[in-house]
Amino acid sequence: MADTDEAYVLRPVGRVVSPLTDAASAPRQGDEGTPAAWLVFDTSVERALRDLSVGAELLVLTWLDRARRDVLAVHPRGDESRPETGVFSTRSPHRPNPIGLHRVRVLAVDGLRVQVADLEALDGTPVLDVKPVLGAVNER
Amino acid sequence: MADTDEAYVLRPVGRVVSPLTDAASAPRQGDEGTPAAWLVFDTSVERALRDLSVGAELLVLTWLDRARRDVLAVHPRGDESRPETGVFSTRSPHRPNPIGLHRVRVLAVDGLRVQVADLEALDGTPVLDVKPVLGAVNER
Numbered sequence: 001m002a003d004t005d006e007a008y009v010l011r012p013v014g015r016v017v018s019p020l021t022d023a024a025s026a027p028r029q030g031d032e033g034t035p036a037a038w039l040v041f042d043t044s045v046e047r048a049l050r051d052l053s054v055g056a057e058l059l060v061l062t063w064l065d066r067a068r069r070d071v072l073a074v075h076p077r078g079d080e081s082r083p084e085t086g087v088f089s090t091r092s093p094h095r096p097n098p099i100g101l102h103r104v105r106v107l108a109v110d111g112l113r114v115q116v117a118d119l120e121a122l123d124g125t126p127v128l129d130v131k132p133v134l135g136a137v138n139e140r
Numbered sequence: 141m142a143d144t145d146e147a148y149v150l151r152p153v154g155r156v157v158s159p160l161t162d163a164a165s166a167p168r169q170g171d172e173g174t175p176a177a178w179l180v181f182d183t184s185v186e187r188a189l190r191d192l193s194v195g196a197e198l199l200v201l202t203w204l205d206r207a208r209r210d211v212l213a214v215h216p217r218g219d220e221s222r223p224e225t226g227v228f229s230t231r232s233p234h235r236p237n238p239i240g241l242h243r244v245r246v247l248a249v250d251g252l253r254v255q256v257a258d259l260e261a262l263d264g265t266p267v268l269d270v271k272p273v274l275g276a277v278n279e280r
Contacts, residue, residue, distance in 0.1 A: 008203050009147045011236065048226045051228070072188040086189055097268045129228075129239055132229055134231065
């Protein structure tokens with residue numbers, strides 16, 4: 001196969017500020033009951049976020065900095081009665097490149113700070129990217 | 141805000157093998173008409189992909205290695221009649237951390253090679269991660 005020896009460097013564009021500080025008590029997905037959180041962006045990306053508006057549905061990509069990268073199979077949702085499953089078939093945070101993918105809704109925008117609903121990431125989690133949820137083909 | 145000076149290192153887990161070799165002629169999204177492509181994984185992640193099966197709906201995360209990282213605003217879909225928009229409100233490949241997000245369907249599995257429909261990434265694009273599309277809360 002093609003060479004995969006090279007590496008790429010991610011530089012966070014911001015940070016999650018959230019009441020969620022403990023992985024054990026955080027919800028496993030954002031739509032399973034989460035408090036509102038803030039995305040606090042670096043001044044260097046101010047121009048990239050200028051069109052975010054209240055009500056927008058977004059995908060937030062994060063770096064799950066407390067995850068393990070050497071885990072290749074898990075019991076889904078930590079339930080040992082479920083068979084061990086390859087991580088590419090689960091949403092486990094533990095995976096070779098622990099990138100979190102979160103669907104959120106914008107509640108408020110205040111300069112470099114964007115408040116969102118449904119973000120289950122822990123306080124301090126680095127933010128990598130923000131993308132709009134895609135609508136129908138003719139609305140793109 | 142919190143410190144964002146640190147950096148994180150991505151190591152590709154595989155590579156896209158696709159008839160699409162030219163950004164100018166590739167579709168802008170996977171559901172806008174794309175040929176079947178293969179994800180060719182590194183032997184080191186064989187255990188992570190062992191539960192992928194034909195018909196599965198997946199999210200593939202890639203590193204858009206031909207994108208620019210210094211672009212913060214674009215005309216959506218390259219259409220100069222549309223107003224310049226911050227990249228966090230667009231799906232432009234050009235963005236500070238150019239991570240591609242692709243929804244695909246598995247057509248075939250052959251050891252370390254997985255054939256998928258609807259992948260608009262170019263031939264050679266590094267694969268970072270694979271996640272299942274989430275179903276209803278009670279099916280997780």
